[in-house]
Amino acid sequence: MYLKRHNKFSCRRNSTGTSGTTSSGGASKPEKRKSSIALTPDDESIERSLMDVKFPTVLPPNPQLKALLVFHKSDNICEVVTEACHRQQLDVTVARTKEGALETLSSTSEEFYHLIIIDARSTKHLDAEYIARSIRHTNGHHFTTIIAVVKKSFFEKDEVLIALLDAGVNRCVPETTNLSMCNIELKQILHSIVRPHNVMSTQQALYTALHRLKEVILITDNHLRIQYANRAAERLLNMRLDEIISKPLADIFVSDVSTIMMHGRKNKEFDEILTVRRKGQEDVSMHVRVIPVACIGRTPTHYVFNLDVPGSHGDFVATLPQAREAPRGSQHSIRRGSVDVRSVASDGLRRTSLAKLTSLPLEAPITKIINLLSQVQENCSPDEARLIDKVMEFLKREGLYSPQMKEIRTDDPIATDLIGALLTGPSLYSSRRSSNDSIIRVSGRQSTCMPAKMKATPHIMELLEESLSWEFDIFKLEEITEKRPLLYLGMEMFRRFNVFATLNIDENVCKGWLAIIEANYHSNNSYHNSTHAADVMQATGCFLTQLAAKDMGMDHTDEAIALIAAAAHDVDHPGRSSAFLCNSRNTLALLYNDLCVLESHHASITFRLTLSDDKVNIFKNLDTESFKSVRSVVIDMILATEMTRHFEHLAKFVSIFGSDEEPKDIVQSEEESSILIRRMMIKVADVSNPSRQPSYCIEWARRIAEEYFTQTDEEKSKALPIVMPMFDRNTCSIPKSQIGFIEYIIQDMMHAWDSFIDMPQLVTYMQINYSQWKKFEEQGVHTLADVKSKQHSLSVKKSAK
Numbered sequence: 153m154y155l156k157r158h159n160k161f162s163c164r165r166n167s168t169g170t171s172g173t174t175s176s177g178g179a180s181k182p183e184k185r186k187s188s189i190a191l192t193p194d195d196e197s198i199e200r201s202l203m204d205v206k207f208p209t210v211l212p213p214n215p216q217l218k219a220l221l222v223f224h225k226s227d228n229i230c231e232v233v234t235e236a237c238h239r240q241q242l243d244v245t246v247a248r249t250k251e252g253a254l255e256t257l258s259s260t261s262e263e264f265y266h267l268i269i270i271d272a273r274s275t276k277h278l279d280a281e282y283i284a285r286s287i288r289h290t291n292g293h294h295f296t297t298i299i300a301v302v303k304k305s306f307f308e309k310d311e312v313l314i315a316l317l318d319a320g321v322n323r324c325v326p327e328t329t330n331l332s333m334c335n336i337e338l339k340q341i342l343h344s345i346v347r348p349h350n351v352m353s354t355q356q357a358l359y360t361a362l363h364r365l366k367e368v369i370l371i372t373d374n375h376l377r378i379q380y381a382n383r384a385a386e387r388l389l390n391m392r393l394d395e396i397i398s399k400p401l402a403d404i405f406v407s408d409v410s411t412i413m414m415h416g417r418k419n420k421e422f423d424e425i426l427t428v429r430r431k432g433q434e435d436v437s438m439h440v441r442v443i444p445v446a447c448i449g450r451t452p453t454h455y456v457f458n459l460d461v462p463g464s465h466g467d468f469v470a471t472l473p474q475a476r477e478a479p480r481g482s483q484h485s486i487r488r489g490s491v492d493v494r495s496v497a498s499d500g501l502r503r504t505s506l507a508k509l510t511s512l513p514l515e516a517p518i519t520k521i522i523n524l525l526s527q528v529q530e531n532c533s534p535d536e537a538r539l540i541d542k543v544m545e546f547l548k549r550e551g552l553y554s555p556q557m558k559e560i561r562t563d564d565p566i567a568t569d570l571i572g573a574l575l576t577g578p579s580l581y582s583s584r585r586s587s588n589d590s591i592i593r594v595s596g597r598q599s600t601c602m603p604a605k606m607k608a609t610p611h612i613m614e615l616l617e618e619s620l621s622w623e624f625d626i627f628k629l630e631e632i633t634e635k636r637p638l639l640y641l642g643m644e645m646f647r648r649f650n651v652f653a654t655l656n657i658d659e660n661v662c663k664g665w666l667a668i669i670e671a672n673y674h675s676n677n678s679y680h681n682s683t684h685a686a687d688v689m690q691a692t693g694c695f696l697t698q699l700a701a702k703d704m705g706m707d708h709t710d711e712a713i714a715l716i717a718a719a720a721h722d723v724d725h726p727g728r729s730s731a732f733l734c735n736s737r738n739t740l741a742l743l744y745n746d747l748c749v750l751e752s753h754h755a756s757i758t759f760r761l762t763l764s765d766d767k768v769n770i771f772k773n774l775d776t777e778s779f780k781s782v783r784s785v786v787i788d789m790i791l792a793t794e795m796t797r798h799f800e801h802l803a804k805f806v807s808i809f810g811s812d813e814e815p816k817d818i819v820q821s822e823e824e825s826s827i828l829i830r831r832m833m834i835k836v837a838d839v840s841n842p843s844r845q846p847s848y849c850i851e852w853a854r855r856i857a858e859e860y861f862t863q864t865d866e867e868k869s870k871a872l873p874i875v876m877p878m879f880d881r882n883t884c885s886i887p888k889s890q891i892g893f894i895e896y897i898i899q900d901m902m903h904a905w906d907s908f909i910d911m912p913q914l915v916t917y918m919q920i921n922y923s924q925w926k927k928f929e930e931q932g933v934h935t936l937a938d939v940k941s942k943q944h945s946l947s948v949k950k951s952a953k
């Protein structure tokens with residue numbers, strides 16, 4: 153139990169500085185109080201002189217101080233302490249027991265105190281040592297001042313006082329019934345301990361800001377020995393903090409740094425391009441600004457270095473790998489002891505770190521411009537350089553940095569064909585004239601509201617028990633549901649994730665929705681059919697489960713949205729690519745101006761179908777605002793599956809979640825983070841087939857190859873431009889296409905997602921499949937027929953076991 157006594161009005165300094173007392177129960181309105189440790193005349197002069205110095209000193213304003221008094225009863229000592237606190241205008245809370253005191257500081261309580269005064273006169277009623285130790289062990293009480301009131305006689309027994317100080321007490325004060333002595337003692341404590349603690353906590357905030365800064369900051373002492381380095385400095389130098397601290401500055405610069413001190417002695421800033429030495433990496437030229445700071449006396453005691461990469465402006469440093477001993481994999485995966493994938497894939501698919509993303513062929517045009525400007529800046533006058541700095545400031549603004557694919561260079565023409573077709577936008581489509589046959593037959597399907605008959609046989613139910621396993625057999629479900637896997641799996645997922653309750657919707661409406669969505673997938677597509685949709689939904693269910701298990705779970709609405717988007721993300725896919733639709737002047741390409749043609753169509757038709765009939769409208773019970781927000785997230789997720797922006801989505805995700813820190817530590821709104829996670833989740837689910845177990849992976853590869861070949865067949869027969877000429881059923885090597893797909897699209901993405909979500913099986917299966925494709929390639933397995941016969945022999949072997 154603790155008693156809270158706000159004595160805000162019982163004693164306060166009036167405007168003339170004299171003290172007056174008002175009744176705490178009085179109805180008078182509280183005046184705005186002067187801060188609790190008001191600056192004394194001495195303080196004010198200190199503040200003035202600090203204002204005069206060249207560099208700002210951190211003097212945060214005094215907050216309203218809060219004190220917790222832990223006294224088991226209100227005897228005369230306690231009353232004197234309480235009164236002294238009131239005189240110093242502290243906001244006082246009293247606790248009578250150890251439990252009461254600790255309860256107010258517990259993690260669930262929002263209370264915090266600048267000052268805690270514990271009655272340590274006897275251990276009979278209160279164990280002051282225990283209380284102090286517990287406070288120090290409670291998060292967020294680093295800068296709390298703890299005072300122990302002890303018996304005068306204790307000052308002869310230093311072991312008692314030392315034990316208290318060792319437990320975290322800042323000062324032991326003798327008991328007194330003399331109010332003015334107590335008042336003076338308290339004032340001294342406020343000035344000499346509480347106030348510095350307050351300043352230190354502000355400095356801690358500044359250190360945190362420095363640590364997060366994209367620019368590199370180093371602070372040295374007056375002998376140019378490094379005292380502080382921020383995280384960007386660790387990244388730049390490719391060294392850990394303990395390797396950097398105390399190092400002479402000369403060790404990290406190739407350029408001569410002796411002139412820095414000459415400038416410093418004249419209190420002058422230094423501003424030049426210097427070359428930095430980086431451990432195990434190439435040297436890099438940096439724009440170095442050095443500010444000398446005199447903390448004591450007149451000559452510089454410290455130098456603050458601000459290093460900036462000409463051209464890439466900090467973003468370069470942000471994407472550098474964190475200095476750490478991790479020959480492969482993130483610390484995250486090593487910590488959890490993930491499978492040694494090298495042993496599985498010894499043939500050379502190396503585990504790449506997320507930093508490899510920096511070597512992806514991405515370059516924003518803005519980077520080129522900034523590089524050119526930096527070159528100009530090196531040889532111009534200081535005034536011109538300042539102007540260029542300003543220009544670069546503008547150019548650094550968001551939106552100008554969206555990376556685009558540069559030229560793709562692979563050794564293999566099949567990979568070049570595939571990656572080019574997946575990642576390039578409409579400008580690269582051939583402009584050759586072509587037949588304008590529409591291949592989309594949306595009308596007729598669209599208005600069909602399928603009766604959602606379901607017969608969940610024991611066999612289906614048994615299979616669905618495993619529906620959240622990464623090894624779930626989606627092809628078996630396709631077979632036993634007679635090609636209606638989406639309906640059955642969808643209902644199971646909706647049930648498991650409580651979607652009926654979340655959307656406040658009848659199960660039958662959900663059934664109807666899944667049925668109409670499934671009916672609008674083309675069952676004659678070998679790949680983009682409802683089995684693919686069910687597969688993506690199943691992967692999404694696995695990811696949602698894992699996120700929840702890792703305490704990163706989404707809320708119920710977001711889970712429902714993710715499942716809905718996954719189920720519908722390819723609805724009415726014609727089995728031809730967007731490029732094909734553009735080349736053939738399909739109505740959809742005309743409707744969407746050749747931009748994100750398929751994905752725009754999937755999103756649009758999802759809502760057209762859903763809103764077409766109340767019997768399938770799973771959103772009908774949402775209010776207008778909720779519907780708007782659900783709709784926008786579903787659309788965003790479906791559009792994220794568009795592959796031309798693959799690297800943009802991946803790079804954004806890695807830049808936020810790529811380090812080993814918890815996402816919450818990174819300055820990014822929760823909503824922005826959720827968007828990145830949701831996009832990445834559906835993207836990974838969409839192309840997770842190379843990370844499924846080998847027999848499924850081969851089957852998916854066979855299906856997508858068949859679909860690509862059918863497109864090429866049609867392009868040939870209709871004399872259309874051939875989007876992927878290498879995907880000719882007579883000549884194409886399927887293993888080669890899979891090797892390229894894994895190397896260029898899948899690998900980095902799976903590593904990034906695994907590092908975030910902790911599902912090492914994604915990487916392990918990918919490695920195994922990669923090795924398998926390499927082996928097939930060596931064995932001369934190329935065509936669909938070859939792959940089919942391999943599948944056959946593998947399944948025969950499996951059933952013989």
Ligand SMILES: Nc1ncnc2c1ncn2[C@@H]1O[C@@H]2COP(=O)(O)O[C@H]2[C@H]1O
Nearest residue numbers: 793795838839841842852853856890893
């Ligand atoms: N195993 C695979 N091999 C080659 N391409 C694939 C494979 N899996 C998915 N894709 C492609 O990746 C694309 C992702 O978006 P879509 O589903 O629209 O179309 C998909 C296919 O074109």
